[in-house]
Amino acid sequence: GAGVSQSPRYKVAKRGQDVALRCDPISGHVSLFWYQQALGQGPEFLTYFQNEAQLDKSGLPSDRFFAERPEGSVSTLKIQRTQQEDSAVYLCASSLGVGSLNGYTFGSGTRLTVV
Amino acid sequence: GESVGLHLPTLSVQEGDNSIINCAYSNSASDYFIWYKQESGKGPQFIIDIRSNMDKRQGQRVTVLLNKTVKHLSLQIAATQPGDSAVYFCAETDFTGNQFYFGTGTSLTVIP
Incomplete structure (x- = not known):
């Protein structure tokens, strides 16, 4: 497709449940980024991939959060033992080159609600 | 850590x-700034x-001004239209862009 695709669009999880969020970047985009956006806040950086290599995971809030991009295209963000504070919109972005100096293209996000 | 904030939450x-x-x-080391629009x-x-290395840049109906002395960024939208209603974010990064x-964010509401 022409844009960054994320699925599912909405996810309701019971507290303690594991979830997996998928991101399909724009074809050929080298860099992929995950952000967490709490209600009424700006996105906050979680992690960054260059091809299949995870170069920066400094923003992951705990060891319950795990991201992968095994073949350098599709990425999955996994959250184990979800808690209510994990409720947020999870945004994925990709860019053509290394880093993001050409500007990201964001997906529409996955809204996660933990009940 | 870095801090990026907006003066007005609603407009x-x-x-x-x-x-x-x-x-x-x-962050005085920030090298690159972007304005984003986010619709619901x-x-x-x-x-x-x-x-x-710039202090002004113009696009179609939009202008961004950068004042590095006071670490201030502004977005000007000319002839605001109802379709401009959204939340606007500024974002900054260093030279790595990582x-x-x-x-x-500022929530902009355009009154017809």
Whole structure:
């Protein structure tokens, strides 16, 4: 497709449940980024991939959060033992080159609600 | 850590008027700034960017001004239209571009 695709669009999880969020970047985009956006806040950086290599995971809030991009295209963000504070919109972005100096293209996000 | 904040959380303007959205940043090492527009249920959409070696950049109906002395960024929208209603974020990054730091956002409402 022409844009960054994320699925599912909405996810309701019971507290303690594991979830997996998928991101399909724009074809050929080298860099992929995950952000967490709490209600009424700006996105906050979680992690960054260059091809299949995870170069920066400094923003992951705990060891319950795990991201992968095994073949350098599709990425999955996994959250184990979800808690209510994990409720947020999870945004994925990709860019053509290394880093993001050409500007990201964001997906529409996955809204996660933990009940 | 870096801090990027916006002065006004909400802004209402009449259709046809000009809008100005302000942003303060704290990291003097930031090299690149972007304004994003985010509509409800969508991801942030790129509007305009500016590098730290510039103080002004113009696009179609939008202008970004950068004042490095006081670490201030502004977005000017000319002849604001109802379709401009959204939340606007400024974001900054260093020369690596590996991660952006976003402000809280300003909600712009255009009154027809």
